[in-house]
Each structure stands twice: as C-alpha cells, then as structure tokens.
Amino acid sequence: MDVQINTANNVAGREALTQQLEETVRARLSRFSDRLTRVEVHVGDENGDRSVGDDKRCVIEARPAGRDPISVTDQAGSIDQATSGALGKLATALDRTFGRITDRKGH
Numbered sequence: 001m002d003v004q005i006n007t008a009n010n011v012a013g014r015e016a017l018t019q020q021l022e023e024t025v026r027a028r029l030s031r032f033s034d035r036l037t038r039v040e041v042h043v044g045d046e047n048g049d050r051s052v053g054d055d056k057r058c059v060i061e062a063r064p065a066g067r068d069p070i071s072v073t074d075q076a077g078s079i080d081q082a083t084s085g086a087l088g089k090l091a092t093a094l095d096r097t098f099g100r101i102t103d104r105k106g107h
Helices: 014-028 079-102
Strands: 002-007 036-045 056-064 070-076
Touching: 002 014, 014 036, 014 079, 036 079, 056 079, 070 079
Parallel strands: 002 036
Antiparallel strands: 036 056, 056 070
C-alpha cells in the first residue's frame, strides 16, 4: 500500500505532520493493506489564519485493487481530529466494500 500525503501551503509544520499522518494512516488501515494499492490524503486549513470553528479538512481517497476508488471527507477543529474522522469513515466504507465481495449469498 502506497501512502501519499498532500498538505496545503498554509499548514504549519508540514514535514513533521506528513510523517505523523503517514504513520497514522498505515496503522489504521493495516488490515486492508494487501487490498489497497494507494491511499492519498489531502489536508488543509480552509480559513487560513482565521480560526473559526471546524475549519480543518481531510480528504482521503483509497484505491482498492481492481475496484473503483473510495473517497471520504471530514472537517474538524484540528487536522488530527479531521484525519481521525476521515479514517473512521474510510474504514467503514472499506469494510462494506470488501464485505460485499466476500459475503455474497450462496457463495
């Protein structure tokens, strides 16, 4: 599973954040690693320097081998919270997708 992290220019500590996010993604999606070819994570601060509510956004696109890509989005007060929320949504979507493949009636 290849993990690609993209951060907006207005995100502070980009290099350290990139490494932390890659480790988090690999850990949370490890049970799917043999079924995913690539995971792209895009994080950004929607309002820049103005801190107003849930302005941190995380978009994750997973590419299961031989299947259509799955994309999820979450917004929160911090990048960590937005990433955690998006990873939770993605894990649920992948469980559903792979569950449909292996749990067909009569097969």
